[in-house]
Amino acid sequence: MRRAVPWIFLAACGGGTDAPTDRPMTFGGDRPVQLQVPSDFSDDRSYPVVMILHGYGVSGFIQQTFLGLADLANTHDVLVLAPDGTIDGTGRPFWNAGTRWCGAATCPDDVGYLGGVLDEVIATWPVDEARVSLVGHSNGHFMSYRMMCDRADVVTAIAGLAGLGPVDPCAPSQPVHALHMHGTADAVVPYGGGDWGGVTVPSAVESVAQTATRNGCTGAPTAGEPKDLESQLPGAETVVAITGGCPADGAADLWTLEGGGHAPSFSPAFVPELTAWLDAHARVR
Secondary structure, three states: OOOOOOOOOOOOOOOEOOOOOOOOOEEOOOOOEEOEEOOOOOOOOOEEEEEEEOOOOOOHHHHHHHOOOOOHHHHHOOEEEOOOOEEOOOOOEEOOOOOOOOOOOOOOOHHHHHHHHHHHHHHHOOEEEEEEEEEEEOHHHHHHHHHHHHOOOOOOEEEEEOOOOOOOOOOOOOOOEEEEEEEOOOOOOOOOOEEEOOEEEOOHHHHHHHHHHHHOOOOOEEEOOOEOOEOOOOOOOEEEEEEOOOOOOOOEEEEEEOOOOOOOOEOOOHHHHHHHHHHOOOOOO
16 A cells, blocks of 8 residues: 555545446445545556444544545555444434444344455455455444454454454454554543453553454563654653564554543554555465
């Protein structure tokens, strides 16, 4: 992918909307999502896929804009999907990421839905199957963990902000690269985990440690170069921890935004740093 510069929060806001071939552009059946395609799309190459998963109560369009990824298809030569979750009893879209969200009234099979969308795109477009990534925020980050557990056959990397997990048993079929980003002052999804709305959730550190164990990492975390991702905090507030001894297709990294909240005010460095991480973490086949 080529690098580019950028409340909780995929739809057709970036990339081409007219099919460059006779390939389908809309996926998901009765929950349609439009595929965003680079304007210079060519049938002669394969493309990474990035699926953006919104937070609770907002749309994919809002999430993509908030993250600074509105034109990701064009700036990074990727196929982009930004699906919307189903509507809960209060009229807000959400993802069923497991125990915390699956109530008696509605329990959508979002693993089946999102996995089915990815399967359809891979079957009909020239996809680089070593680079199928999820980028999620909050509830979307929880959902990314759920997909890592249940669809590791397709999902090769997840990069999430302000979520935790997984909250249910997890047994991925193979390693999945994982980047966990979280603010220590998050008042919505606590960095330290614990009891959260009646459900026990792991902390950010525990979430990454559990992923590292599942991926087969054998080393301890080491410090990377600090990053300046939050424009309202002075200096390079983001502490980087990279788990050592991980397999080539199973990184487990933690970016801790010291003093950062649930919905950061991103600095211009955020999108380049995020996309550089995705660039560097393909599945080794």
